Amino acid sequence: MLNERKLKILQAIIQDYIETAAPVGSRTLSKRYDLGVSPATIRNEMADLEDLGFIIQPHTSAGRVPSDKGYRLYVDQFMPLKKIEAIEQDCLVLYLLQEIGEIEQLLQYSSRILSQLTNYAAIGLAPQVKESRLEHIQLVPVDSNHMVMIIITDNGIIKKPVIRLNDEISDNNIQIISNFLNDRLHGLSIKNIETKLIKALSKELTHFSNLIEKIIFEIFQSLDEISNIDIFLNGVMNIFNLPEYNDILKAKSFLKLLEEKELLSSLITSFEEGGLSISIGSENIYEEVKDCSLVTATYKIDDTILGWLSVIGPTRMDYSTVVSVMNQVSKFIMELLNNRYR
Amino acid sequence: MLNERKLKILQAIIQDYIETAAPVGSRTLSKRYDLGVSPATIRNEMADLEDLGFIIQPHTSAGRVPSDKGYRLYVDQFMPLKKIEAIEQDCLVLYLLQEIGEIEQLLQYSSRILSQLTNYAAIGLAPQVKESRLEHIQLVPVDSNHMVMIIITDNGIIKKPVIRLNDEISDNNIQIISNFLNDRLHGLSIKNIETKLIKALSKELTHFSNLIEKIIFEIFQSLDEISNIDIFLNGVMNIFNLPEYNDILKAKSFLKLLEEKELLSSLITSFEEGGLSISIGSENIYEEVKDCSLVTATYKIDDTILGWLSVIGPTRMDYSTVVSVMNQVSKFIMELLNNRYR
DNA sequence: ATTAGCACTCAATAACATAGAGTGCTAACA
DNA sequence: TGTTAGCACTCTATGTTATTGAGTGCTAAT
Numbered sequence: 001m002l003n004e005r006k007l008k009i010l011q012a013i014i015q016d017y018i019e020t021a022a023p024v025g026s027r028t029l030s031k032r033y034d035l036g037v038s039p040a041t042i043r044n045e046m047a048d049l050e051d052l053g054f055i056i057q058p059h060t061s062a063g064r065v066p067s068d069k070g071y072r073l074y075v076d077q078f079m080p081l082k083k084i085e086a087i088e089q090d091c092l093v094l095y096l097l098q099e100i101g102e103i104e105q106l107l108q109y110s111s112r113i114l115s116q117l118t119n120y121a122a123i124g125l126a127p128q129v130k131e132s133r134l135e136h137i138q139l140v141p142v143d144s145n146h147m148v149m150i151i152i153t154d155n156g157i158i159k160k161p162v163i164r165l166n167d168e169i170s171d172n173n174i175q176i177i178s179n180f181l182n183d184r185l186h187g188l189s190i191k192n193i194e195t196k197l198i199k200a201l202s203k204e205l206t207h208f209s210n211l212i213e214k215i216i217f218e219i220f221q222s223l224d225e226i227s228n229i230d231i232f233l234n235g236v237m238n239i240f241n242l243p244e245y246n247d248i249l250k251a252k253s254f255l256k257l258l259e260e261k262e263l264l265s266s267l268i269t270s271f272e273e274g275g276l277s278i279s280i281g282s283e284n285i286y287e288e289v290k291d292c293s294l295v296t297a298t299y300k301i302d303d304t305i306l307g308w309l310s311v312i313g314p315t316r317m318d319y320s321t322v323v324s325v326m327n328q329v330s331k332f333i334m335e336l337l338n339n340r341y342r
Numbered sequence: 343m344l345n346e347r348k349l350k351i352l353q354a355i356i357q358d359y360i361e362t363a364a365p366v367g368s369r370t371l372s373k374r375y376d377l378g379v380s381p382a383t384i385r386n387e388m389a390d391l392e393d394l395g396f397i398i399q400p401h402t403s404a405g406r407v408p409s410d411k412g413y414r415l416y417v418d419q420f421m422p423l424k425k426i427e428a429i430e431q432d433c434l435v436l437y438l439l440q441e442i443g444e445i446e447q448l449l450q451y452s453s454r455i456l457s458q459l460t461n462y463a464a465i466g467l468a469p470q471v472k473e474s475r476l477e478h479i480q481l482v483p484v485d486s487n488h489m490v491m492i493i494i495t496d497n498g499i500i501k502k503p504v505i506r507l508n509d510e511i512s513d514n515n516i517q518i519i520s521n522f523l524n525d526r527l528h529g530l531s532i533k534n535i536e537t538k539l540i541k542a543l544s545k546e547l548t549h550f551s552n553l554i555e556k557i558i559f560e561i562f563q564s565l566d567e568i569s570n571i572d573i574f575l576n577g578v579m580n581i582f583n584l585p586e587y588n589d590i591l592k593a594k595s596f597l598k599l600l601e602e603k604e605l606l607s608s609l610i611t612s613f614e615e616g617g618l619s620i621s622i623g624s625e626n627i628y629e630e631v632k633d634c635s636l637v638t639a640t641y642k643i644d645d646t647i648l649g650w651l652s653v654i655g656p657t658r659m660d661y662s663t664v665v666s667v668m669n670q671v672s673k674f675i676m677e678l679l680n681n682r683y684r
Numbered sequence: 685a686t687t688a689g690c691a692c693t694c695a696a697t698a699a700c701a702t703a704g705a706g707t708g709c710t711a712a713c714a
Numbered sequence: 715t716g717t718t719a720g721c722a723c724t725c726t727a728t729g730t731t732a733t734t735g736a737g738t739g740c741t742a743a744t
Contacts, residue, residue, distance in 0.1 A: 025706050040718050043707070061706050061725040101488060101504030105567075140482050140492065146443060148492055148502060150484060160490060160502050162443030225447075237601060240594045248590050252582045255597075259579060340487075367737050382687050385738070403694040403737050 002052075007078065008035060009045050010054055014066045014074045018318055021243045025063035068281040068315060071293070075278055075319050082324040103156050107307050108232040110333060115235025117325045120313035121258065124232035125268050127155050127305050130191045137185055139163075139178035141171045149222055153190065155304045156340070161222040167214060177212060180205060193223065229265045233258055244291075244314045257288050258312075267294070268308050274300035276326055281315040291315055295322045297330045299337055306337055344394070349420065350377060351387050352396055356408045356416045360660055363585045367405035410623040410657060413635070417620055417661050424666040445498050449649050450574040452675055457577025459667045462655035463600065466574035467610050469497050469647050472533045479527055481505075481520035483513045491564055495532065497646045498682070503564040509556060519554060522547060532569070537562055571607045575600055586633075586656045599630050600654075609636070610650045616642035618668055623657040635659045639672045641679055648679055 002010070012033040016024045026039040026046060035042065046064055049055045054070035057063075066074070107124030114122035132153035140148045144165070151159045184201055185193060198219070202212035236258055245251040258264065267286055271277040280293045295317075296310040309329070311322050344352070354375040358366045368381040368388060377384065388406055391397045396412035399405075408416070449466030457464035474495035482490045486507070493501045526543050527535060537558065544554035578600055587593040600606065609628055613619040622635045637659075638652040651671070653664050 023706090027706075038718050039706095040708095040720095041716085044717090047708080057707085059725060060708095061704095061723085063706065101506045101564075136485065138482075138484065140480075140490075142480065142492055142494065142500070143478065146500070148482075148490070148500075150482065150490055152484065158484070158488070158490075158504050160504075162500050164443045222443075237594070237598055240590075240597075246590060248582075248588060248593065251590065251593070252579070255582075256579055365737090369737075380687050381737095382689095383685085386686090389739080399738085401694060402739095403692085403735095405737065 002049075005035075005037070006045050006049060008033075009042060010049055010066075010070060011074065011078055013046075013049075013055060013064055014070060017066055018316055021316060023058055023063035023065050028063065066316075068283065071280045071315060071319070072283070075280070075323075079320050079323070081327075082320060084324065084328075088328065102158055103307055104230055104232075106333065106336065107230075107309065108234075110309055110329060111232050112234040114309060114311055114325065114329060115238060117329070118311050118313075118318075118322050119235070119238050119241065120311050120317065120322065121236045121238055122234045123264060123268065123308075123310040123312060124234075125265060125308040125310070126157060126230040127307060128227065128229060128265075128269075129153060129157055129159065130227045131189075132157060133187060133189050134185050134193070135187075137178070137182045139174050139181070141169075141174045144168055147174060149219065151226065155306055159226040161226055163215065163218045163222055165215070165218075169215075177205070177215075190223065190227070229261045231261050231265060239313075242314060244316065253288075254292070257292075260288070263288065268296055268310050271296045271298050271308065272305070274298050276323065276330070278319065278323070293317045293319070295319070295326055297326050297333075299330075299333060301337060309333070344391075347377075347379070348387050348391060350375075351384060352391055352408075352412060353416065353420055355388075355391075355397060355406055356412060359408055360658055363658060365400055365405035365407050370405065408658075410625065413622045413657060413661070414625070417622070417665075421662050421665070423669075424662060426666065430670065444500055445649055446572055446574075448675065448678065449572075449651065450576075452651055452671060453574050454576040456651060456653055456667065456671060457580060459671070460653050460655075460660075460664050461577070461580050461583065462653050462659065462664065463578045463580055464576045465606060465610065465650075465652040465654060466576075467607060467650040467652070468499060468572035469649060470569065470571065470607075470611075471495060471499060471501065472569045473531075474499060475529060475531050476527050476535070477529075479520070479524045481516050481523070483511075483516045486510055489516060491561065493568065497648055501568040503568055505557070505560045505564055507557070507560075511557075519547070519557075532565065535565065571603045573603050573607060581655075584656060586658065595630075596634070599634075602630070605630065610638055610652050613638045613640050613650065614647070616640050618665065618672070620661065620665070633657055635661070637661070637664045637668055639668050639675075641672075641675060643679060651675070 009029065012029055012035065013024050016029070016032065026042040029035065029042050030037070030039045046055065049070075050057060050064065053067055054073060055064040056067045058065060104126050107126055111122040111124035129151075132155050134151065135154050136150070136152040138150040140150060142148055142162070147163050147165060148160050149163050151157075153159075180201070181198075198216050199213075202216065205212055236255065239245045239251065239254055245254060263286060267284065267289065270285065271279075275298065277296045277298065278293065279296070282290050284290060284292065284294070289312075291314065292312055293315045294310050294312050296308055298308050299306045309326070311317075311326065313322075351371065354371055354377065355366050358371070358374065368384040371377065371384050372379070372381045388397065391412075392399060392406065395409055396415060397406040398409045400407060446468050449468055453464040453466035471493075474497050476493065477496050478492070478494040480492040482492060484490055484504070489505050489507060490502050491505050493499075522543070523540075540558050540561065541555075544558065547554055578597065581587045581593065581596055587596060605628060609626065609631065612627065613621075617640065619638045619640065620635065621638070624632050626632060626634065626636070631654075633656065634654055635657045636652050636654050638650055640650055641648045651668070653659075653668065655664075
C-alpha cells in the first residue's frame with residue numbers, strides 16, 4: 001500500500017509532530033531528516049499521504065499533521081521501542097513496594113510511577129467489587145459501638161468498612177453471625193447479595209433475628225459504599241506542559257473529563273484482553289475523549305481481571321516512550337501479581 | 343475611623359466587585375447603589391478610602407478594587423449573613439449520612455456538599471494519625487497470607503491496613519500478639535511507637551520472638567502508611583467558572599497548589615481554635631496562597647481536634663455565602679460529632 | 685460641603701500591514 | 715519517467731496604529 005519512501009516520510013512527520021507539536025512542512029522535513037530527496041518530491045508524497053488519510057492539513061498554507069489513522073499505522077507498524085536503562089532503575093521503586101498488602105495500593109503507586117516516567121496523566125483502576133464474587137466475609141468487633149466487616153473477593157480485593165452499632169451485641173454473637181454469613185454468602189456474586197436474601201437468611205437465625213434485622217441495613221449500606229469505583233489519578237497537572245492544553249477551554253474539558261469516574265471507568269474496563277491496548281482519538285467509544293489517546297494495560301491471571309493501568313494524553317502522545325514504559329512497569333507488576341495470586 | 347458614608351461606599355464597592363469581578367468606578371457605583379450623592383463626591387471618598395488602604399486602583403484610569411484590608415473590614419464589620427432555607431434543605435443530605443462509621447468519610451462527604459453549595463473548592467482534612475494517641479490496636483487474621491491491623495486513636499480515627507504474612511502464624515498466636523501489643527501500646531502517642539520500642543517488647547514474648555521480629559517490619563510499614571495525610575478535595579474544577587482563573591497560568595498555579603498536600607495541610611492545621619476562621623490573601627502564611635482566601639471550620643470536642651473543613655477561593659470570594667453555608671453545615675456536623683464522640 | 689464640567693490617562697478593541705512558512709503547479713532536467 | 719528548481723499564491727501569526735470608553739483628579743460654581 002505504501003512504498004518505502006512514503007513510510008519513511010510518514011514516520012518522519014509523526015516523530016517530528018510528536019516532538020514539536022507544530023504542523024510539519026516539506027522543507028523542515030528535508031532539512032531535519034535525511035530523506036535523500038528534495039522538498040518538492042516530499043511535497044508530492046505528502047499530497048499522496050493526505051489522499052490516503054494518514055495526514056491532515058489544518059489549512060492551505062500549513063504543514064501536515066498526523067491523523068488518527070496515521071498514528072495507528074505508526075503504532076502498529078514502525079514505532080521504535082526504547083529499552084531504557086533509566087526506566088529499569090525507576091521501576092525498582094516498584095520492587096520496594098512488594099510488601100503492599102492491597103491491590104488498590106499497588107495500582108495507586110504504579111499509576112504514580114507511570115505518570116512520573118511518562119509525563120502524562122496516569123489512571124489506576126481496580127475491578128468493581130460489584131462484579132466480583134465473595135470469597136470471605138468476616139465481622140470483627142472493635143469496641144462497643146463499632147465492628148469492622150472484612151470482605152475478600154475472588155479477585156483479591158479486600159474491603160473493610162467500619163459498621164456502627166446502635167445496640168450492644170456481644171462479641172460472641174457477632175462471631176456467630178459472622179460465621180453464618182460467611183457460610184451462606186461465600187461464593188456469591190456481590191451484586192446478587194440483596195436485601196431479601198439476607199432477610200431470608202436472618203429468619204434462619206431465629207434467636208438473633210431482631211439483632212440481625214438491625215444490622216442488615218448497615219451491612220447493605222456498607223456493601224453499597226465499598227462498591228464505589230476505585231480510580232486513582234496521578235500526574236493530571238502534567239497536561240499543563242503540553243501546548244495542546246494552552247487553551248483554557250481545552251484544559252478545562254480535559255480536566256473535567258478526568259473527574260468523570262464512571263466515564264473513565266467504563267472506557268478503561270472496555271479493554272478486556274490481558275496486556276497492552278492502545279486506543280487513539282476517534283477510536284475511543286466516547287465523544288469526550290475523541291482527541292485523546294489511551295495506552296492501557298489490563299492485568300489478568302487466568303481469566304480474572306485484577307486491575308487496569310492506563311496512560312492518557314493527547315493523540316500527539318509519545319507512544320514510543322509510553323508503550324516502552326508501560327511494558328517495563330507491567331512486567332514488574334505481573335511478577336508481583338503472580339507471586340501473590342497463584 | 344470611617345464615617346458612615348465611607349463605610350456604605352466601601353461596602354458597595356466590595357459587594358459589586360465580588361459580584362462582577364470588574365474594578366468598580368464612581369459612576370457605576372452611583373448608578374447601581376442608592377448612595378444619595380453624586381459620582382464626584384463618591385470619587386473624593388474613594389480617594390480617601392484608597393489612602394487608608396481599603397481599596398486599590400489597578401491603574402490610573404481604572405475603578406477601584408478591594409484590598410485584603412478592605413475585605414477584612416468587610417468580613418469583620420458589615421458582611422451580611424444569609425439564612426437561606428435552601429441550604430437547610432441541602433444539608434439534609436448530611437443527615438442521611440448519620441450512619442457513616444468513619445470520620446474520614448464524614449469529612450469527604452461534607453467537603454463535597456460544601457463545594458456544591460458554595461461553588462468553590464472545598465477541602466476536608468483529618469487530623470494526622472502521627473499526632474494522636476493509640477486507643478486500641480488489634481490484629482485480625484484473615485487468611486493464611488493476610489491479617490488486618492485495626493487501629494483506633496483517641497480522636498476517633500480508625501485505620502485498618504492489610505498486612506501480608508510471609509510465614510504462616512496460627513490464629514491463636516496472632517491473638518496473643520494482638521493482645522500483648524494492645525496491652526503495652528495502648529495510650530501511647532503514635533509517633534512514639536518506634537521500632538526499638540517494639541523490639542524491646544518482642545523480647546518479652548520470648549517464645550514468639552522470631553515471629554514477632556518478622557512482623558515488626560510489616561507493622562511499621564503500615565504505621566507509616568496510615569500516617570499519610572488524609573486530605574479530601576472537592577469541586578476543584580469550579581475555579582474554571584471564575585474569571586480570575588481565565589488566565590491559564592493562574593489556573594495552573596492554583597491547581598498545582600491544590601496538589602500540595604503537605605502545604606495545604608500545614609496551612610489548614612494552623613487553625614486550632616474550634617469554629618470558623620477566615621484568612622484573606624496576604625494574611626496566609628504561605629506565598630502560594632497570597633491571592634486566595636480560606637474559610638476554615640475546625641471541629642473540636644473538648645480539646646481534641648477531630649477534623650477541618652475549608653473552602654478555598656480567590657480573595658474576591660463571596661464571603662457572605664461561604665460563611666453562611668459553613669455555619670449551617672458546621673452546625674450539622676457538630677451535632678453528628680457530639681452524638682458520636684461523647 | 686457638594687457637584688458639574690473638563691482635560692487627561694490608560695486598557696481594550698478593532699483595523700490594517702507585513703512577514704514567513706508552506707503549498708501546488710509548471711517546466712526543465714537526468 | 716521520476717525528480718527538482720522556480721514561482722505565484724494562501725493563510726496564519728505578529729506587530730503597528732487608531733479609536734473608543736470607562737474612569738480619574740482638579741477646578742470652579744452652587
